[in-house]
Amino acid sequence: xxxxxxxxxxxxxxxxxxxxxxxxxxxxxxxxxxxxxxxxxxxxxxxxxxxxxxxxxxxxxxxxxxxxxxxxxxxxxxxxxxxxxxxxxxxxxxxxxxxxxxxxxxxxxxxxxxxxxxxxxxxxxxxxxxxxxxxxxxxxxxxxxxxxxxxxxxxxxxxxxxxxxxxxxxxxxxxxxxxxxxxxxxxxxxxxxxxxxxxxxxxxxxxxxxxxxxxxxxxxxxxxxxxxxxxxxxxxxxxxxxxxxxxxxxxxx
Amino acid sequence: xxxxxxxxxxxxxxxxxxxxxxxxxxxxxxxxxxxxxxxxxxxxxxxxxxxxxxxxxxxxxxxxxxxxxxxxxxxxxxxxxxxxxxxxxxxxxxxxxxxxxxxxxxxxxxxxxxxxxxxxxxxxxxxxxxxxxxxxxxxxxxxxxxxxxxxxxxxxxxxxxxxxxxxxxxxxxxxxxxxxxxxxxxxxxxxxxxxxxxxxxxxxxxxxxxxxxxxxxxxxxxxxxxxxxxxxxxxxxxxxxxxxxxxxxxxxxxxxxxxxxxxxxxxxxxxxxxxxxxxxxxxxxxxxxxxxxxxxxxxxxxxxxxxxxxxxxxxxxxxxxxxxxxxxxxxxxxxxxxxxxxxxxxxxxxxxxxxxxxxxxxxxxxxxxxxxxxxxxxxxxxxxxxxxxxxxxxxxxxxxxxxxxxxxxxxxxxxxxxxxxxxxxxxxxxxxxxxxxxxxxxxxxxxxxxxxxxxxxxxxxxxxxxxxxxxxxxxxxxxxxxxxxxxxxxxxxxxxxxxxxxxxxxxxxxxxxxxx
Numbered sequence: 001x002x003x004x005x006x007x008x009x010x011x012x013x014x015x016x017x018x019x020x021x022x023x024x025x026x027x028x029x030x031x032x033x034x035x036x037x038x039x040x041x042x043x044x045x046x047x048x049x050x051x052x053x054x055x056x057x058x059x060x061x062x063x064x065x066x067x068x069x070x071x072x073x074x075x076x077x078x079x080x081x082x083x084x085x086x087x088x089x090x091x092x093x094x095x096x097x098x099x100x101x102x103x104x105x106x107x108x109x110x111x112x113x114x115x116x117x118x119x120x121x122x123x124x125x126x127x128x129x130x131x132x133x134x135x136x137x138x139x140x141x142x143x144x145x146x147x148x149x150x151x152x153x154x155x156x157x158x159x160x161x162x163x164x165x166x167x168x169x170x171x172x173x174x175x176x177x178x179x180x181x182x183x184x185x186x187x188x189x190x191x192x193x194x195x196x197x198x199x200x201x202x203x204x205x206x207x208x209x210x211x212x213x214x215x216x217x218x219x220x221x222x223x224x225x226x227x228x229x230x231x232x233x234x235x236x237x238x239x240x241x242x243x244x245x246x247x248x249x250x251x252x253x
Numbered sequence: 254x255x256x257x258x259x260x261x262x263x264x265x266x267x268x269x270x271x272x273x274x275x276x277x278x279x280x281x282x283x284x285x286x287x288x289x290x291x292x293x294x295x296x297x298x299x300x301x302x303x304x305x306x307x308x309x310x311x312x313x314x315x316x317x318x319x320x321x322x323x324x325x326x327x328x329x330x331x332x333x334x335x336x337x338x339x340x341x342x343x344x345x346x347x348x349x350x351x352x353x354x355x356x357x358x359x360x361x362x363x364x365x366x367x368x369x370x371x372x373x374x375x376x377x378x379x380x381x382x383x384x385x386x387x388x389x390x391x392x393x394x395x396x397x398x399x400x401x402x403x404x405x406x407x408x409x410x411x412x413x414x415x416x417x418x419x420x421x422x423x424x425x426x427x428x429x430x431x432x433x434x435x436x437x438x439x440x441x442x443x444x445x446x447x448x449x450x451x452x453x454x455x456x457x458x459x460x461x462x463x464x465x466x467x468x469x470x471x472x473x474x475x476x477x478x479x480x481x482x483x484x485x486x487x488x489x490x491x492x493x494x495x496x497x498x499x500x501x502x503x504x505x506x507x508x509x510x511x512x513x514x515x516x517x518x519x520x521x522x523x524x525x526x527x528x529x530x531x532x533x534x535x536x537x538x539x540x541x542x543x544x545x546x547x548x549x550x551x552x553x554x555x556x557x558x559x560x561x562x563x564x565x566x567x568x569x570x571x572x573x574x575x576x577x578x579x580x581x582x583x584x585x586x587x588x589x590x591x592x593x594x595x596x597x598x599x600x601x602x603x604x605x606x607x608x609x610x611x612x613x614x615x616x617x618x619x620x621x622x623x624x625x626x627x628x629x630x631x632x633x634x635x636x637x638x639x640x641x642x643x644x645x646x647x648x649x650x651x652x653x654x655x656x657x658x659x660x661x662x663x664x665x666x667x668x669x670x671x672x673x674x675x676x677x678x679x680x681x682x683x684x685x686x687x688x689x690x691x692x693x694x695x696x697x698x699x700x701x702x703x704x705x706x707x708x709x710x711x712x713x714x715x716x717x718x719x720x721x722x723x724x725x726x727x728x729x730x731x732x733x734x735x736x737x738x739x740x741x742x743x744x745x746x747x748x749x750x751x752x753x754x755x756x757x758x759x760x761x762x763x764x765x766x767x768x769x
Contacts, residue, residue: 052679076681087676091694100690101680150680 002026002049002158002192007058009044014056018044020214022058028157031184031191032219033205035198035237041214042194043084046160049192050076062158077104080151080189082161086143088135088150094120095131098149105154119149124179141172145179152187161193165200177203198241210234278306280495280502283321283333284313286720287735288525288532289380289463289518293334295536296509297489303540304505312641314731316628316720318343320635324722326368327639331495332502336380338485340364349422353379353484369493373503374510375486378463378518382417382482383474384427385460387450391473398478402457403433412441412455422483423459430481444737447472462515465523474515487513508543526736568740576729580748583725586643586715587752590650591708598655599700602662603688612663619656627653627717635721646715646723653714654707661703665696698767705760712753716745726752 002025009019019041026032034042047053049060051072060067067075088097095116096103102112120127123145135143144164151159161180165173177200184191184204195201201208202222209219210233218230229235280301284294294313302309312330315321322344324330340360341347350356357372364370384399396402402409417423418438427433435457441449446458451470460467462474489506496502513521521539524530569576605612625633630652634645669692677687693700719727729745732738 050679052675073681073683076679081679083672083676083679085672087672087679089673089676089691089695103690104681104686 001028001063001190003059003061004045004049005059005061007045007048007060008056009041009048009053010056017041017214019048019055022211022214022216024209024216024219026190026192028190029188030206031193031204033201033208034192034194034211035196035201035208036211037196040211042196042211043162045211046162046192046194049160050079050081077101077154078156078158080154080156080159082144082147082151082159082164084163084166086140086147086164086167088143088146090135093132093134094125094138094146095127097135097146099153100150101153115153119153120146122152122183123149125149139172140168141176144168144176148176148179148183152183157190159189159191161191163194163196166195166197173200180204198237210237278499279308279310280305280331280499281310281312281329283315283324283330283722284311285318285321285333286314286316286731288465288522290334291532291732291735292518292521292525292536293376293487295532296539297332297334297506299533299536299540300505300508301502305499305501307499307502312722314719314728314735315641315722316631316717316731320632320641320721323636323639324641325370325490325492328492329639329641330492332489332491334376334487335490336485336487337375338381338483340490342483349483351480351483353486356484357486357488364490365493371491371493371496373489373491373506375488376509377487377511377513378515379484379486380461380463380515380518381485382423382459383462383477384457385450385467385472385474386457387453388471388473390456391475396473396475398476399427399431399433399481400478402475403431406433407436409435409456410437410439410454411435412439412446412449412458414443414446414459415440416443417459422481427481430479463518463522465519465521465526468519468523469527487518508540512543513539526738529736529738529740565740565743569744572744576744576748579724579726579728579745580752583712583715583727583749583752586646586650586718586723586725587708587711587756589643590647590654590711590715591704593647593651594654594658594707594711595704597651598658599662601655602659602700603666603693605659606663606666616656616660616663619659622652623656627714628720631717631721641722643718643723645721646718646725650711650715650718654711657703657706657710658700661699661706662696665699665703666692668699669695698764701760701764701767705757705764708756708760709753712749712756716749 004022004024007019007022008017010017022041022045024032034045036042044053048055049062049067051067062070062075062079089100092100095113098119099107099112099116102115107115116131117127120130125142125145130138130142135146138146147164151161165176168176180191180193181204183189193204195204205222207219207221208225210217210225212233218225218234220228225234226238229238282294282298282301284290291313294311298309298311301307312324315324318335318339321330321333321335325333337353337356337360338349341350341356345360345363347359350359357375361372364372384402386396386402390396394401394405411424413424418425418440420426424438439449439455441455441458446455447460447464447466447470449455450458450460450472460472460474466472467474489509491502517539521535524535525532601615605615627649630649631645634649635641638645638648673691673695674687677691682690715725716727716730718725719731726745726749730742730749731745733740733742733745
């Protein structure tokens with residue numbers, strides 16, 4: 001499991017905080033969604049877990065180990081990361097991109113090739129058609145499927161997903177969300193998923209943590225958040241789309 | 254195995270010439286980069302080849318007095334022909350002196366004491382400024398010496414070079430010494446004044462006494478009866494220690510002492526410059542004629558070669574072997590320089606990308622290197638190494654190639670998107686893995702564009718390495734320019750241009766394949 005205790009981060013020497021006194025755990029096998037508007041500190045939180053950003057204060061543990069006491073490369077390799085901007089390497093084929101983490105671990109070429117096929121099938125891409133193509137030949141949705149495959153390559157226990165579907169159109173996003181749900185059932189990973197999209201959070205989350213201006217407002221299941229919002233912010237956050245939906249269904253009638 | 258062979262090759266190539274030469278006893282003969290010097294170099298080389306057991310190595314076409322002299326002092330040359338006036342004024346920086354024996358005594362003493370260099374007896378001719386007129390006019394007016402000209406000078410137009418007009422040993426001094434005053438003076442180019450005189454545009458010129466065109470245009474050199482022009486007697490200069498080791502050299506070169514008059518030197522220059530005969534052939538004919546006490550053929554009966562442009566293809570075809578050798582030499586210089594520039598420049602580019610603070614000073618330094626004129630750079634590196642040949646040449650070329658390689662490596666790395674850097678970090682790549690797997694492959698197209706620029710420059714600049722005896726296609730170009738032979742110049746220039754274009758196309762092809 002992933003545990004954050006009293007974690008702080010400031011990018012301007014303490015005048016303002018991107019993350020303020022955050023305490024949160026992600027249980028083993030659980031999908032926790034960090035929900036908040038942009039600039040609220042959720043991406044920073046994610047990056048602190050694999051030390052792309054170092055926390056100023058507080059304790060972060062992954063699998064009961066303080067991440068500051070772990071080798072940073074080993075830490076990162078033990079966590080799958082799906083990037084907001086996808087970040088596929090344009091000079092590598094799809095197969096190479098999907099298995100790049102295996103190459104870092106010294107897995108041989110033949111094994112990587114076999115594994116690439118398996119990974120692409122796992123994210124519902126056709127290995128025969130796509131293995132030897134380059135990222136620019138793929139649609140945005142296909143590219144992010146490869147991004148997910150890349151994060152899963154070393155079969156990590158933990159998966160950090162940073163608004164992975166933010167840049168995709170609604171239909172593609174929906175199909176990828178279904179994909180994550182399927183993978184979640186199939187692979188039972190511990191997933192921390194960042195989004196600003198309330199519906200995405202409701203679709204994917206076992207529990208949702210609402211963050212606003214660097215502070216945690218509430219964490220709980222969707223029923224808890226919907227029925228017993230802890231703050232006015234949480235109430236508004238879910239209230240707004242609910243009234244929109246009501247107006248929308250009114251319209252359809 | 255290939256790598257080891259290449260390494261051995263590079264090491265051998267970079268060894269100082271002296272070490273390589275020590276296989277047998279070798280004498281290194283030098284010359285400056287104009288025709289007369291090459292003929293004299295050939296005369297030395299062929300006499301030494303014939304009358305001693307020494308192996309002869311030629312280092313001809315060196316870019317000037319300074320380089321020849323320094324090379325001799327450094328032991329990179331053993332012998333070359335220098336002019337007494339040049340030694341007195343340019344090397345020893347002494348005051349002008351007009352008596353030939355006195356000049357010879359001064360320079361011989363000072364060379365021996367300061368440099369342990371010895372002057373052998375002068376070969377006979379004096380290559381100095383002269384006042385020269387058309388032979389028919391001299392005949393008609395009975396002009397023999399400059400004094401004969403004084404009376405009619407007011408009616409004559411002189412064609413003088415701007416240098417001659419300004420030098421104290423030029424027109425200003427001449428006026429004082431002879432009280433001569435030409436009616437008019439025209440500023441003429443040193444290369445064109447002979448034709449101007451022959452064509453009647455001017456009546457007298459400041460010709461060099463041994464120029465082949467004096468023969469070609471049927472001109473007459475007027476005797477300097479007041480001994481105004483300082484003497485520029487040609488004589489071999491040799492390293493003292495080398496002569497003591499090989500005293501037989503002195504005997505071998507006796508045929509040269511006092512035997513080549515101004516007229517013979519004019520004819521030999523004429524044979525090479527105007528008839529396109531090789532300096533080696535002309536020298537050989539003189540040596541053979543000297544041995545049999547007959548008159549050398551030299552300038553006679555070779556008029557078939559007078560039309561320079563008519564048969565340029567057959568001219569090139571006859572020399573295709575030489576062209577191939579020089580092209581390979583050129584490629585070797587370029588290739589080695591590029592190899593060194595890559596080995597130094599790529600890590601330097603990576604270094605300044607990592608340590609951003611170093612980027613400004615390193616780039617500024619390589620840009621300053623770019624502004625050094627190529628010939629100055631060659632002369633400077635020659636002075637630092639005290640070596641002629643490929644070592645200073647390759648160093649100079651590598652220094653010039655550094656800028657595009659360092660700059661493009663740096664730029665290429667800087668242009669890699671931060672998103673991809675973060676992805677690489679997030680996946681757990683070490684700095685080294687990120688560099689090798691992500692940053693360098695993505696920077697490669699930009700880097701290769703830099704390599705292409707550097708290669709084209711290097712092929713071009715390498716044509717100048719001839720001036721410090723490093724060979725390559727520049728050998729043809731400098732000889733062609735010295736002999737005013739466009740065909741010879743083209744023999745070097747065309748393959749050099751072709752090489753640059755071909756290499757550029759090949760690298761561009763590589764670039765395209767990498768981008769796609």
